[in-house]
Amino acid sequence: MTHPIDQTLSAHAAHAAHAARAAQNVFTQIKTIDPLQQSSWQGKIFLTFDLDWAPDYVLAHVLDILEHRTIKATLFVTHRTPLLERMRANPHLELGIHPNFNPLLYGKPSMASDIPGVVDYFLDIVPEALSVRSHSLVQSSGVMETYHQKGIKFDCNHFIPYQSGLNMKPWPHWFKGLTKVPFCWEDDIHILYDRQMSPQWVSDLTAAPGLKVLNFHPVHVYLNSAVLDNYHNYRNRQPKTETEAQQFVNKEYGTRNFLLDVIAANGD
Numbered sequence: 001m002t003h004p005i006d007q008t009l010s011a012h013a014a015h016a017a018h019a020a021r022a023a024q025n026v027f028t029q030i031k032t033i034d035p036l037q038q039s040s041w042q043g044k045i046f047l048t049f050d051l052d053w054a055p056d057y058v059l060a061h062v063l064d065i066l067e068h069r070t071i072k073a074t075l076f077v078t079h080r081t082p083l084l085e086r087m088r089a090n091p092h093l094e095l096g097i098h099p100n101f102n103p104l105l106y107g108k109p110s111m112a113s114d115i116p117g118v119v120d121y122f123l124d125i126v127p128e129a130l131s132v133r134s135h136s137l138v139q140s141s142g143v144m145e146t147y148h149q150k151g152i153k154f155d156c157n158h159f160i161p162y163q164s165g166l167n168m169k170p171w172p173h174w175f176k177g178l179t180k181v182p183f184c185w186e187d188d189i190h191i192l193y194d195r196q197m198s199p200q201w202v203s204d205l206t207a208a209p210g211l212k213v214l215n216f217h218p219v220h221v222y223l224n225s226a227v228l229d230n231y232h233n234y235r236n237r238q239p240k241t242e243t244e245a246q247q248f249v250n251k252e253y254g255t256r257n258f259l260l261d262v263i264a265a266n267g268d
């Protein structure tokens with residue numbers, strides 16, 4: 001006969017194992033999507049992160065969260081950092097690119113003087129990238145053609161808020177082999193729509209039908225942003241150390257809580 005405590009422990013262990021399996025099944029990477037195979041995305045959650053030149057202590061904070069829970073995710077890289085090695089060493093993380101066309105668009109080209117040059121600049125940092133989201137969501141037929149020519153397979157530049165009620169799915173682009181992957185939630189856009197960060201949105205998002213691609217910015221996870229004031233103050237001050245940065249961290253429910261709750265609600 002099994003001792004009641006053993007039963008509790010084994011039930012707990014079984015629950016933990018089930019939760020770990022569930023988390024590993026639910027969270028996956030953009031590059032695993034097949035637009036013609038609904039099972040490759042239906043019922044899954046795609047956590048994506050636009051790195052946006054975040055300092056290493058901010059990136060490390062997000063990596064700690066993902067690694068601690070063995071969560072699969074896609075990171076859109078903006079810059080070289082020693083942490084790229086840590087990211088590459090984790091098979092659960094996919095590295096894509098986050099090209100910045102703004103200097104070109106605003107007439108102040110810095111890294112390159114044309115679209116292919118900008119894409120090459122970022123592919124030099126992440127040569128293995130198959131997925132892309134442009135900084136500021138810049139896209140055009142020319143940009144798509146360049147992505148296609150350079151071997152990119154997944155473009156994540158369409159933002160369609162999940163509250164639109166549209167049943168979203170990925171679709172093949174007319175450039176064969178390129179798949180469009182719309183995303184339905186982003187931390188700062190949620191705030192810009194004057195929506196509160198709250199666990200209610202976690203359940204709404206989790207229950208929503210269709211493709212679920214969420215986008216976080218490491219800085220908003222780190223600052224636990226619920227409004228953008230703390231972020232603007234942080235950016236104006238540009239703290240160099242984590243100790244200095246701590247004063248800008250929101251203590252109420254915010255983006256970090258939201259991320260942790262999305263993970264917890266889906267199997268962790």
Ligand SMILES: [Zn+2]
Pocket residue numbers: 050052098134135136
């Ligand atoms: Zn960006």
